[in-house]
Amino acid sequence: MKDQSVGHEHKGWSTELKLLLREPPLLASILVLFLLFGLFIIYPFVKILLVPDSAHWIRALTAKEFIEVFSHTLFSSLVATTTAIIFGFIFAYAVNYTNMPCKRFFQIVALLPTMAPSVVTGLAFIMLFGRRGFITWHVLHLQTDLYGPVGLWVAQTIAFFPLAYITISGVLKSISPNLELAAQNLGARGWYLFRTVTLRLATPGLASAFLLVGINSLADFGNPMLVGGNYHVLATEAYTQVTGAWDLPMGAVLSVFLVIPTLLVFFVQRYYLEKNSYVTVTGKPVAGLIRVTAGPAATWCFFAFCALLCTAILMIIGVVFLFAFTVAFGADYTFTLQYFREGVVQSNVLMHSWSAAMITAATTTVLGIALAFLTVRKRFPGRTIMDFLAMLPVSLPGTFIGLALILAFNEAPLELTGTMAIIVLGMTLRQLPVGYRQAVAGLKQIDASMEQASANLGANSFTTFRKIILPMLKNSLSVSFVYAFMRSMNTLSTVIFLVSPEWNLASINIMSLADQGFLPTASATAVGMMLTIYITFGIVKLILRDKINIFDL
Amino acid sequence: MMAESVLQLKGINKYFGKNHVIKNVDLQIEKGEFVTFLGPSGCGKTTLLRMIAGFYEPDEGEILLNGKRIEKIPPYGRNTAMVFQEYALFPHMTVFDNVAYGLKVKKTAAADLAKRVAAALELMQLQGMERRFPNQLSGGQQQRVAVARALVMDPEVLLLDEPLSNLDAKLRESVRVELREIQQKMGLSTIYVTHDQSEALSMSDKIVVLKDGVIHQIGTAQEIYFEPKTPFVADFIGTTNLLTLVGGDDGAVHYRDTSFPTNKEVHSGLSYSASIRPECIKLAPAPVEGKVSVPVHIENRMFLGEKVRYFVKDKGNKPWIVDMFDPGRQILDGDVYAVFPAEKVWVIQEESV
Known part of the structure; x- marks a missing residue:
């Protein structure tokens, strides 16, 4: 990412650190984000590298x-x-x-x-x-x-x-x-x-x-x-x-x-x-x-x-x-309507998919804007690392993320396998780059002078964010929300290792039904998913009263 | 048939949706002439230029290049090389390849091509830059490459779309002189689009003043400056005072209490709009014999170095602008007379009621 001028130019790691120490809330949020990254990105990926021994590696090669x-x-x-x-x-x-x-x-x-x-x-x-x-x-x-x-x-x-x-x-x-x-x-x-x-x-x-x-x-x-x-x-x-x-x-x-x-x-x-x-x-x-x-x-x-x-x-x-x-x-x-009844009405997988995807969309949108605000507008040590980590999952195959997560979180104190939490976690990791990139692009279009003008007129950082930045980002945020929702609903590879009999998802269900030859029921579930996506999109559009067009994504 | 008209526009009309952006434009451009389209933004000057280049097709009317109709010919079939406002240099090609592009399209022989590109680059003082890419050049250099790329085509008519607007003020002035010299040396028929009146006045053989898609006046720099045909032209070119005069019985005109003779035949009782330039007026403590003297009150003044600009009001509360050149340290104040020779007042037209 290119450095943009952000009001005050100062170079050097130590000056950045000193400035950061003057703003405890900022410091705290950065530390929390790094902690989350460490726990949910770095730890699982290190774990997946450590599980196999050398014999496995040699055999694979x-x-x-x-x-x-x-x-x-x-x-x-x-x-x-x-x-x-x-x-x-x-x-x-x-x-x-x-x-x-x-x-x-x-x-x-x-x-x-x-x-x-x-x-x-x-x-x-x-x-x-x-x-x-x-x-x-x-x-x-x-x-x-x-x-x-x-x-x-x-x-x-x-x-x-x-x-x-x-x-x-x-x-x-x-x-x-x-x-x-x-x-x-x-x-x-x-x-x-x-x-x-x-x-x-x-x-x-x-x-x-x-x-x-x-x-x-x-x-x-x-x-x-x-x-x-x-x-x-x-x-x-x-x-x-x-x-x-x-x-x-x-x-x-x-x-x-x-x-x-x-x-x-x-x-x-x-x-x-x-x-x-x-x-x-x-x-x-x-x-x-x-x-x-x-x-x-x-x-x-x-x-x-x-x-x-x-x-x-x-x-x-x-x-x-x-x-x-x-x-x-x-x-x-x-x-x-028999298959539709079987695949959609009498099945809870669609509801599971919908809830997981909605939570994911909300999480990635909020997290994306928070991360983007920090990396675009603030200077602190580790800024480029944060940017890198936020974008990294875009290149990771879903199966890899899923496997890494079940390997990392299958025992206490963080036993998540078999829960909805691990499904949402996998989806969030996968969609985070999308939300982050949208927010970065949106923020870069807002001139820093706009925030300076707000500060100059007496608003603090929080008010500026709420009254100036959020309204201007509304459109790109709703796009990333809808997009993350849609992708999470439809994903198969990310959740294939994460689902459990208790928490099964629609996309997985379609695959296993198709695999076993129940094509009509699989089709009906797929139709149900498409309808769910369109209806949800329509509702989001009504609530936000936006001009966003799903076909412009 | 009129001799040597390179380009003729006849009854051109253009609509963008419901907007009528070019209205009944007729124009002739002679060989070797430097013609400027001048007007405020949105007046249609760039649209007109793009129609000549072939990027838009007129909805009505004819465009003739050397007597041949071209309005249906696609842009690549006309030899009307254009310099774009943003230069539009090909970012993936070197300076040499940019300039050579049009010649390569025409399958010019290699030796001839190299010679002509070298000549164009030399003319624009770009020797030694052949291997550079556009992003390695300054704005001024990019502008020169854009001009060289158009010149090398030896166009029937060279089109320039506000080519200087992206340069800084100092550079703009020197490039202006240079462009004009090259154009005269090569005898190139040129159309130049600008909203900058000083560019238009200093470079053109002929200026076409446009507003809202209508040609208000075609004339030399002096003509449009001293003899504007519409109040818009008078006001748009330079600074002026627009007055409303009333025709008298004896062929003279009246302004408030004064009356004076005029350049135009006027009818008794009718209103006329007229223009007088700030530099033609002097301020004096008392009325001057043989000149028009209007009593005014000085409201404000601005020291600008070579002149002092006074903002004054006459007894009818109409604001005037008066420029006093070579003012020394004398600054006037209070009630004075605006004094000017009657022949400096240019009666434009009868006022529409």
């Missing part, structure tokens, strides 16, 4: 089965990431650079999967293309088996396309239209303009998006679990080791290996890509200017591509609804 798992993981995520990025780029380019019809509709459809449980793509894949899949079996009468690398590739491409699209769309939007106008003014057009200006300017952002999607597909658990078949990747293998072979240390080793590439990506992004971005060198976008650089033929190609992709997404969501509300989709199309 030499046994043939594990080497195969490594290569599967790398290969499948590389392939899926590449296609997701290509699809995302074409889609984002079409949305931002053409005047194709149905643009708004495409934009909304592309984001639907982000609002559905992460297992939905896998679930829909089974229902459409599985051994008794609607398309493969009922329509085409094929006896194929797409479980394995191919199925995984398709499911992950669709699953991660929205993330690629959102990220790349942001990159393209940040390119100053003036640069493209200047190139056109100098005679460049079409492909040449795209190649020499747009693509070159987008490259750092594209690399960043590639890494982001890469991390997510490396750590993906739901899709490999449901459609991977015998094609094991690190996340599923770690799970199998823990739940199947009761080999907790081996599971720990594998999930640690999963962390290595994601941590690497985290460092590359944080310390290299952010410094080499062109995004900051932009002019003001000009009102009324449309940057349409694609000709009519290209526009129709883009339209066809987007239409195809959106059809696929709608099919995924649609088939879940159809399975949920028909007796036996493909054979008996009679409408029924």
